[in-house]
Amino acid sequence: MSGETSKKFAFNNHPDELYHLTMAIIAYVSQIIDVNEDAVFKLKMVLIELLTNSIKHTGKAGSDIEVTLTGDEIIIIKADSGNPFEISAGTEKIAWPVPKEFLNKTIDMYGDLTGMLKARLDDDCRVSFFVKEANLLDADSKLINNLTEHFGLLIITRACKRFEYVFDTEKATNKFIATITTKKT
Amino acid sequence: MSDDFKKEMTALIDKGNKYVVVDFEQVIYVDSSFLGALVSSLKYAIPNQAEIVVAGLNKDILNLFSLIRLDKAFKIFATPQDAVDNRGK
Numbered sequence: 001m002s003g004e005t006s007k008k009f010a011f012n013n014h015p016d017e018l019y020h021l022t023m024a025i026i027a028y029v030s031q032i033i034d035v036n037e038d039a040v041f042k043l044k045m046v047l048i049e050l051l052t053n054s055i056k057h058t059g060k061a062g063s064d065i066e067v068t069l070t071g072d073e074i075i076i077i078k079a080d081s082g083n084p085f086e087i088s089a090g091t092e093k094i095a096w097p098v099p100k101e102f103l104n105k106t107i108d109m110y111g112d113l114t115g116m117l118k119a120r121l122d123d124d125c126r127v128s129f130f131v132k133e134a135n136l137l138d139a140d141s142k143l144i145n146n147l148t149e150h151f152g153l154l155i156i157t158r159a160c161k162r163f164e165y166v167f168d169t170e171k172a173t174n175k176f177i178a179t180i181t182t183k184k185t
Numbered sequence: 186m187s188d189d190f191k192k193e194m195t196a197l198i199d200k201g202n203k204y205v206v207v208d209f210e211q212v213i214y215v216d217s218s219f220l221g222a223l224v225s226s227l228k229y230a231i232p233n234q235a236e237i238v239v240a241g242l243n244k245d246i247l248n249l250f251s252l253i254r255l256d257k258a259f260k261i262f263a264t265p266q267d268a269v270d271n272r273g274k
Contacts, residue, residue: 019214041248044214052216114254125272144231147224151217151253158252 013055013062018053022047025067033069039182042159043074046073046178049152050078053176058082076178082146084174085118085165087127096167097124098181112148127165129157187222194237203235206268207211210241220255227258236260240268 007028011021025047027037035043047065063080065097084113087094087107094102098121109117115133122128148154157163162179197205207223209215223237230237240262242250250256263269 023213044245045252046213048216052218069192121247144224144227147228147255147258148241149221149224151220154253155249157216177266 004067004068007068009065009066011051011054011063013058013060015055018051018055018099021051021065024028024095025065029067029069029074033074033182035074035182036080036184037167038184039180042180043076045078045159046080046156049073050076050176053152054078054080054082071180074180074182074184076180078176078178079169079173080175084172085127087121094121097169098125100124109153110150110155112146114141115154116149117154122164125167129153129163129165131157187218190219191222191225194222195229197229198226198233198235204272205235205237206228206242206262206265207237207239209239209243209246210265212241212246213259214241215246215249220249220253224255234245238262238268251266 007094011017016146022044026040026043029043030040032033033090040178051063058080059082061080061081064076066077066079068075068077084096087109089105089107091101102121103124106118109119109129111132113118113134115132116132117129117131119127119129139183153163155176159180160178161181162176162177166177167173167177168175186187194205214269238260239250242261243262247256247261250259250261262271268269
């Protein structure tokens with residue numbers, strides 16, 4: 001594929017529609033570009049979690065899913081007008097736009113002995129997520145008792161080449177931007 | 186749904202069951218809420234000397250377990266029968 005192509009899909013936040021829409025988007029992508037099994041898996045996991053996030057946090061308004069295919073990347077943007085993403089430094093909740101003292105800081109979100117999800121405050125309205133992986137050998141009770149029970153952002157971050165959140169202060173809208181590579185990893 | 190699953194798992198362990206097989210053979214996909222409930226159930230099982238194992242995961246769910254390292258925390262079997270046959274091994 002040369003150039004860039006994109007399409008918008010609406011999600012009504014109905015749980016029964018989640019998997020149907022996920023598969024419709026995968027079908028759309030597969031019609032336009034060759035996607036390997038690994039990329040399809042990652043795309044599916046990212047969509048399921050973004051749509052689950054929409055159900056949990058955006059209420060009846062639903063969300064828009066924009067899919068852009070460009071070069072060797074699939075870019076998924078979930079946009080909604082729900083409450084802004086909550087991020088805290090210790091016990092202090094950080095407001096949007098992010099105050100200057102927090103800019104370029106990295107915040108520990110959640111994690112366990114397998115790795116820590118971190119959020120870097122790139123500018124006053126943008127956060128990028130990444131995982132600091134741990135060297136894990138075998139399971140034991142210490143690992144299990146330490147396991148996180150929060151997986152949504154962790155799944156998306158581990159599946160993506162880049163994963164960001166952007167808050168539009170003028171429109172009071174949220175965008176989660178997930179970039180998946182179609183290159184074999 | 187995840188809360189219901191967690192309650193059901195807790196009830197099974199409270200009844201004294203020591204080996205619980207979660208059968209995924211009819212499951213197409215899972216989300217993070219369910220996975221959180223599954224991990225929570227596993228944490229509840231350990232101090233009650235119970236074990237929770239999973240069986241019949243499709244390829245996507247198996248890859249998902251690997252992606253978030255749950256393959257390190259759960260014993261995974263190809264089928265529920267395999268899980269029963271290999272109890273304690």
